Amino acid sequence: MKEIIHLIKKDFILEWRQKYALNGMILYVISTVFVCYISFKLKVSSIEKITWNTLFWIILLFSAVNSITKSFIQEKAGRQIYYFTLANPQSVIISKIIYNIGLMLFLGFLGFVVYFALMGNQAENVPMFLLSIVLGALGFSSSLTLIAGIASKADNSSGLMAVLSFPVILPILTMLIRLSKNAMDGLAFSSSYDEIITLMGIDLIVIALSYVLFPYLWKS
Amino acid sequence: MKKTWWKILTVILLFYVVIWGLLGPVPRQPILNETIRNVYFHVPMWFSMMTLMVTSLVYSIKYLRKGRINDDTYALGFASVAIVLGIIGFVTGSAWGNFTWGDPLPRDPKLIAVEVGMLIYSAYFVLRGSFEDEQKKARLAAVYNIFAFATFMPLVWILPRLTDSLHPGNGGNPAFGKYDMDNAMKIVFYAANIGWILMGVWVSSLVIRIRLVQNQLNEKN
Numbered sequence: 001m002k003e004i005i006h007l008i009k010k011d012f013i014l015e016w017r018q019k020y021a022l023n024g025m026i027l028y029v030i031s032t033v034f035v036c037y038i039s040f041k042l043k044v045s046s047i048e049k050i051t052w053n054t055l056f057w058i059i060l061l062f063s064a065v066n067s068i069t070k071s072f073i074q075e076k077a078g079r080q081i082y083y084f085t086l087a088n089p090q091s092v093i094i095s096k097i098i099y100n101i102g103l104m105l106f107l108g109f110l111g112f113v114v115y116f117a118l119m120g121n122q123a124e125n126v127p128m129f130l131l132s133i134v135l136g137a138l139g140f141s142s143s144l145t146l147i148a149g150i151a152s153k154a155d156n157s158s159g160l161m162a163v164l165s166f167p168v169i170l171p172i173l174t175m176l177i178r179l180s181k182n183a184m185d186g187l188a189f190s191s192s193y194d195e196i197i198t199l200m201g202i203d204l205i206v207i208a209l210s211y212v213l214f215p216y217l218w219k220s
Numbered sequence: 221m222k223k224t225w226w227k228i229l230t231v232i233l234l235f236y237v238v239i240w241g242l243l244g245p246v247p248r249q250p251i252l253n254e255t256i257r258n259v260y261f262h263v264p265m266w267f268s269m270m271t272l273m274v275t276s277l278v279y280s281i282k283y284l285r286k287g288r289i290n291d292d293t294y295a296l297g298f299a300s301v302a303i304v305l306g307i308i309g310f311v312t313g314s315a316w317g318n319f320t321w322g323d324p325l326p327r328d329p330k331l332i333a334v335e336v337g338m339l340i341y342s343a344y345f346v347l348r349g350s351f352e353d354e355q356k357k358a359r360l361a362a363v364y365n366i367f368a369f370a371t372f373m374p375l376v377w378i379l380p381r382l383t384d385s386l387h388p389g390n391g392g393n394p395a396f397g398k399y400d401m402d403n404a405m406k407i408v409f410y411a412a413n414i415g416w417i418l419m420g421v422w423v424s425s426l427v428i429r430i431r432l433v434q435n436q437l438n439e440k441n
Contacts, residue, residue, distance in 0.1 A: 146367060150360050154350045163346050167339035168368055171375040174332075198378060205370050213363045216284050 003087055007095035014074070015103075021074070025067045025103075029111045032059045037118040052122045053180055056115055057136070057173060063107055064140040068100050069161045071145060072152035084218065093145065093214035097207060100141035108133040124186030132180040135199045139172040142203055146210040149217045175199050226418055233415030240408055247402050251320055258316045260408055264416035265309030271417050272302035272424060277369045280362035292358035293435065295365060296348070297428035303341045305420055310334060330387050333375045340368040 015022055036055055040047060047055075072080075083092060112133055123129040144165055151161040179195040241260040249256060276298035283291035313331075314324035325331065347364055351357035 143371065146363075150347070150364055153356065153360055154347075156350065160347065160350055163343045164364065167336050167343055168371045170336045170339075171371055198374065202371065202374055205374075206367075209367055209370050213284075213366060216359055216363055219359070 003091040004095045004098070007087060007091060008099050011095065011099040018074075021070065025063065025107060026110060028066060029059065029063050029107055030114050032062065033111065033114045033118055047119070047122075049122055049184055050181070052119060053177060053184055055119075056111070057177055057180070059115070060108055060111055060133075060136060061140070061169065061173060063111065064104055064144060065161060065165055067103060067107065068141060068144040068148050069151065069158055071096055071100060071148050073148075073157055089215040089218040090211055092218065093149070093210050097142050097145045097210065100145050101137055104137035104141045105134065108137045123180070123184045125183045125188075128183035128187075128189060128192065129180055131196075132176055132183060135179070135196065135203070136172075136176045138203050139176070139199060139206070140169065142210065143168055143172060143206045146206075146214060146217070149214060153217070172199065172202055175202070227422060230415055230418040230422060233411050234419060237408060237412040237415050241412065244404065244408060246405060255316055255319050256405075258312060259405075260412040262309060262312040262316055263409070264413045265305050265312065267413050268416045268420035269302045269305040269309060272298045272305065272420050273369065273372075275421075275424075276302060277366060280365040283358060283362045284366075287355075289354060289358060289435070290432065292362060293431050294428055295362065297431060298424045299341055299344060299365065301420055301424040301427060303338060306334060306338055306341075310338075328387065330376075333372075336375055337372050340372055344368065 036059070109130075112130070147165045147168060148161060151157040151164060154160045175195050175198055179192055179199070182192045182195070237260055241257055246254070246256050276295045279291045279295035279298065282288075283295060310331075317326060318324040344361060344364055348357055348361050351360065
């Protein structure tokens with residue numbers, strides 16, 4: 001447990017020291033939203049609800065893939081070996097997942113604020129929309145962290161990351177879009193229990209599998 | 221002649237399925253008409269594909285536990301035949317859909333699930349292609365195989381049941397067996413399932429044996 005907390009702390013400190021990476025991610029989110037805003041020729045009020053919703057999740061998906069890819073290639077191979085001698089592989093993956101959840105929550109809410117400011121608010125049940133962002137951050141970071149670990153072993157890691165992660169993330173993404181669609185239509189929480197439970201279930205499976213499988217990755 | 225009995229069984233079952241499936245009596249259903257015979261060929265492809273995917277998963281787990289390179293060859297062989305069966309299932313399905321639903325590619329959650337499944341296994345092959353070292357390739361591919369399988373399963377089994385689907389047995393539609401198939405059809409249907417699953421295993425065993433021989437030759441050179 002202590003190990004995990006130390007590792008998370010280390011990740012935060014590293015991120016804080018290399019501010020350019022964090023700033024890059026923030027700018028990435030803001031500029032993609034802005035590109036969408038410009039592309040729709042500023043007539044944002046005429047956007048259909050489904051387009052509005054899908055666009056938001058695609059922006060979040062791409063910023064998630066972009067920011068989580070870094071989680072293993074950011075540090076040099078030598079330093080990875082150093083961690084290997086110090087820490088359990090299980091605590092490494094859990095700390096990375098928790099750190100990425102934090103990062104994704106931050107980026108998700110930032111994206112939400114910018115998106116709402118530029119593209120207008122079309123969600124009627126805002127708390128539920130926020131819940132879908134929280135669940136999305138959980139799902140994206142838990143499933144992408146292990147994939148980032150796999151991709152970091154290859155030479156063309158960013159290309160491989162996209163290929164490997166999109167099919168894996170699609171079940172989560174479809175559930176998220178349905179949940180946030182319900183939120184946009186202003187349905188009550190009770191009508192979306194199915195989606196929420198399925199998302200939680202997928203997240204749990206994915207985290208458990210990352211916990212079990214990561215030691216095999218770490219060895220190579 | 222050891223262990224050939226199941227191959228003979230496969231041949232007999234499939235001859236029975238093809239001949240009796242095309243000639244035997246079928247109930248006349250509205251819209252479906254004679255296309256109901258496709259149930260002997262379209263549905264078993266998915267059963268066979270699922271069987272091979274699960275077998276591939278088992279061999280991936282075995283590889284991670286024991287570290288024998290042959291287990292990885294087995295996992296690869298089963299996965300590659302599974303993807304071929306998936307494509308055949310997709311084609312037979314869209315031919316069927318063309319005549320019953322009036323659209324070869326309707327927007328249906330099961331179709332989406334299968335397209336994603338094909339993407340996952342294609343990604344598996346891309347991943348394998350990007351490593352030189354045999355053990356490293358095998359280990360990473362095994363990890364991805366297990367991980368992808370776990371996210372693929374909810375997509376196939378849970379999501380179509382939550383949404384509306386054109387397929388029988390999903391989204392409130394009655395399952396096929398309940399109304400459309402009579403007893404004579406059921407016998408052929410079960411024979412078709414067993415026959416095509418055995419066929420899948422047979423073909424994959426051939427693929428695997430070729431690969432094992434190739435591995436041995438590569439080692440000698």
